[in-house]
Amino acid sequence: MTSAPKTARFMDGTALAREITERTAARAKALTERTGKAPCLATVLVGEDPASVTYVKMKRNRCAKAGIESRHVELPADITTEELVATLTGLSEDPDVHGILLQHPVGEHIDERAAFEAIAPEKDVDGVTMASFAAMGFGLPGFASCTPGGIMRLLDAYDVDPTGKRAVVVGRSAILGKPVGLLLLGRNATVTYCHSRTTDLSEVVREADILVAAVGRPEFIRGEDIKEGAVVIDAGYNPGNVGDVHFASAAERASLITPVPGGVGPMTIAVLLEQTVDAAERLTA
Known part of the structure; x- marks a missing residue:
């Protein structure tokens, strides 16, 4: 059995968001010049x-x-x-x-x-309508909810293939928890949704190869609940610049982890801008 790294690698959302935004800016410029x-x-x-x-x-x-x-x-x-x-x-x-x-x-x-x-x-570039939600669920063309879309881009950038992985989503909001689970399911992960009424939550979290924390409670998930070598996506943002995961202890067990700030947050805005240009290109075609 491969031992877990002593310290997880950070998933740098700031750098990836910058790359996406630079490409988006080039597309926006080309569209402006054309139209x-x-x-x-x-x-x-x-x-x-x-x-x-x-x-x-x-x-x-x-x-x-x-x-x-x-x-x-x-x-x-x-x-x-x-x-x-x-x-x-x-x-x-x-x-x-x-x-x-x-x-x-x-x-x-x-x-x-x-x-x-x-x-x-x-024009639903934030991916909040029922039409967008259905598109995510059925794998059809449409706009992803921006934070879930950003999470999937981070996984791709760090060569995390969800196929066959156990993914646990802690949170069930309509703009984050539910859609990110659908996107992971669409990429062949086995998805479990957890929430405030989940029995034995820690036990379920320990099964996660990919953990998405989106519960809105500061440092709610501790390192002892993280499976060794898991990929940890902290989509929470709470007062004091802390996420939903206790970063220091989780980083000792995870293989990859998003920092707060600098992880998921910048990706959300990058995807919003990218999808705005997508919409503009379609509407002016």
Whole structure:
């Protein structure tokens, strides 16, 4: 039996995201020169949640660097579902907009699913609509949820083939846990979903060849629960710049691990930009 490395290799999401963004910028430039119109991402922000404001600003800055136009729509926190749906419908019908990002969460009084479904599937570059979810599930052309899509790109970059591997996903959100499990299943992994009500969670986690932590609890998964040689993808981000995995102890048992920050986060934005240019190319073909 091969012994596990003493220290895992870091999966450098920052460097890979930079490569993807550079290629995306070149495609955006070529499209702009061909059509006279830059790819355009509309960002919609409801309320003034500080974290959401920061995330949207970061995405808009990355758009500018990649040659992607950014149209920002700020809406009051007390907006109704009907008003938000109308805004998103208008953007979906606007030929100058190629991609739409609704920053979430949007407030408990809003029907978030209804809002997502107001985004035209061909402009759903964040992969949040039911049409995108179905495409991920059936392996059809469409837009992946950005964080799961970024995770799959990281696995590919580090030559991690999911075929035949036991993949455990801790978390079941509609934009992260569920879709990343579908993408792994589509790549022939055997996937187990875990959540807050999973019995004997540690025992299930110990079976993982590929572990995706997306539960939203700081340092929830400890090193003693990691299978030796496992690939650990920490998709959590919590106050204090810590993920859902206790990094130091997990790194002693894993073969590959994503740091927080600098792992999954940069990949999410890179995939968003890439899919925006994908959408623009299709819509202007």
